Amino acid sequence: MRRIVIATAVLGAVMLTGCSMNGYRGGCWELPVNPVSIEEKDDGDKGQVIYEYNGRSYSPYGTLGSRLTDGTVRDCLGYIGNDKNTRIYSLSEDPYDNYLMIVNVDGIMEQPSFVRAIDTKDKSVFTPEYITSLSYEEWSSSGSYDKIRRASIMTICNAEDIKEIGYEFTVNGRNGGGGAVCNADGSVIGKGELVCIEISEPDLNGKVDLDKPFDVSMVFTVTDKDGNVHNVTGSFEKQMMLGSSVNDIEIRSGAPGEYTLFVDK
Secondary structure, eight states, X not given: OOOEEEEEOOSSOOOOOOOOOSSSOSGGGSOOXXXXXXXXXXXXXXXXXXXXXXXXXXXXXXXXXXXXXXXXXXXXXXXXXXXXXXXXXXXXXXXXXXXXXXXXTTOTTOOOEEEEEXXXXXXXXXXXXXXXXXXXXXXXXXXXXXXXXXXXXXXEEXXXXXXXXXXXXXXXXXXXXXXXEEOTTOOOBOTTEEEEEEEEHHHHTTTSOTTSOEEEEEEEEEEETTSOEEEEESOEEEEEOXXXXXXXXXXXXXXXXXXXXXXXX
């Protein structure tokens, strides 16, 4: 049975900040050194509350549907109006800041609430699974999903003594990033093993329309057991979508130090 090695392309790491759930005290829950006061405005036309942050407008969306865990909060952004105990937070699981969380840290039984960016109206966006919609009419035509979407490129390592497979890719002609696949224990990737390279939704954010096909071009390198890096001749080019998968490519070895990418057309 083939063993599958999985890697995800990463452009930037999000720091998951551990914090105590015994009240909203200390660590990531505290106000920053120079906290921002975020005004709560009343949109007279629609009768809804609006929050402005970082060039985007937010309005109430939902409440907490399950328990918060360590790492839920990424940063404390500031407080609402003049109340420094009513604070607003970004979420570790939401790299797009489509949602922000508001909590009164002085309330004993205070339930966190969540606001959603108004520019996501009529769209379907990634929503952390602990956020439950309160079914406001404003959001009735807007969707959500709770798993980050990915495009998977399954590659057979048909070469011996390879410890790492590196890759760089472009999407629609723009730099998309890169990464590497290796075994956690530093051992070689077995000949015939299936390697899964994943391009995730955050990798593509701001580069392509996430709901439409995009062109992927990917080139590879391999690192042998002695630490020598070799370019792989050839490239993988295909139109893909988030949620799609291809499994028709493999890296083959030839003469010593020579590697070729085979793509089944």
